[in-house]
Amino acid sequence: MTVPQQTLEDIEVQSLVEEIYTFWGHDFRNYAFSSLKRRIQSFIYAEGLSSIEQLQKNILSDKLYFHKFLLGLTVNVTSMFRDPNFYLAFRNEVIPILHTYPFIRIWHAGCSSGEEVYSMAILLAEEGLYQRCRIYATDLNEQVLQTARRGIFSLKLMQNYTRLYIQSGGKKSFSEYYTAAYDHAIFSPSLRENIIFAQHNLAIDSSFNEFHVIICRNVLIYFNQTLQSRVHELFYHSLCSFGILGLGKQESISFTPHEHEYQELVKREKLYRRVN
Numbered sequence: 001m002t003v004p005q006q007t008l009e010d011i012e013v014q015s016l017v018e019e020i021y022t023f024w025g026h027d028f029r030n031y032a033f034s035s036l037k038r039r040i041q042s043f044i045y046a047e048g049l050s051s052i053e054q055l056q057k058n059i060l061s062d063k064l065y066f067h068k069f070l071l072g073l074t075v076n077v078t079s080m081f082r083d084p085n086f087y088l089a090f091r092n093e094v095i096p097i098l099h100t101y102p103f104i105r106i107w108h109a110g111c112s113s114g115e116e117v118y119s120m121a122i123l124l125a126e127e128g129l130y131q132r133c134r135i136y137a138t139d140l141n142e143q144v145l146q147t148a149r150r151g152i153f154s155l156k157l158m159q160n161y162t163r164l165y166i167q168s169g170g171k172k173s174f175s176e177y178y179t180a181a182y183d184h185a186i187f188s189p190s191l192r193e194n195i196i197f198a199q200h201n202l203a204i205d206s207s208f209n210e211f212h213v214i215i216c217r218n219v220l221i222y223f224n225q226t227l228q229s230r231v232h233e234l235f236y237h238s239l240c241s242f243g244i245l246g247l248g249k250q251e252s253i254s255f256t257p258h259e260h261e262y263q264e265l266v267k268r269e270k271l272y273r274r275v276n
Contacts, residue, residue, distance in 0.1 A: 016055070020066075026201065026203075027203040030224050030227035043055070043069060046072070070143070077218070078113060079115050080115040080157075080165065081164035083269075085168075085268075086168075087120075088168050091123060091127065092169075093265055097244070101132075101212055103132050103134075104134070104213070105211045107136045107214045109219065110140075110219035111139050114147065115153065116217070118177075119165075122191065134194050136196050136211075137195055138197075151187040152184050153184065153185050154184065154185070155183050158174070158185050162174040202216075202223075202231050203230070210238065210239070211239055212239075214243070217247060218248035221248065221250050229257055232253065232257060236258040236261065245262065246269075247270040
């Protein structure tokens, strides 16, 4: 019996994902399949490869090529003060809660190249909380973490970032936070003082601390329901009592293992508070 081409392609993608997990330990088996397949096909096309078998041979034999593939496979769309109303809600509703803690631990999961982490550092500094915070910024991809650690971004983006910063309730001139050098904006080293950038895989790694705030925005949409449940379980057990969880616009705690153990803090901005 002839196997339909679509089915055969699905089998090839699944085989590739299994090989990646066995050989490199990166688990994409519970990523949203259609999105994953689309990104793999785009990478094959961009690289001028003739087949998925050629891709598999390259990524299993060349570590540098695998990291290039990993960068193409993971979604790294981000910006400073992305969805400014989220940051405005965080200022108004979460900051008063954080002022009651002597020391604050924040986990920014899936931080990509760091723009949203620096946004939070700026917000916390303006609210007089940064010096008693530790931000753990994690991502699967080491290459984007290297960009995040440098804190250097395109100067062309600053006009738009300034607009988003103002909309988020910014209290200063945004240009005070960076130095312009040629076509780059170099953000102040003081913003990195209390940030720890580290590799962490939400699909397979466990909790590493107890946090007052966990922010994971626009990451869970790329996971299937099994992996989403796994990550929600991880977040719940990583939050302290009455800790805050921040998700993306298209994400929710509905139908998750602990949905009844959260209180909606700001429904529209997907800010929740763990309650016992």
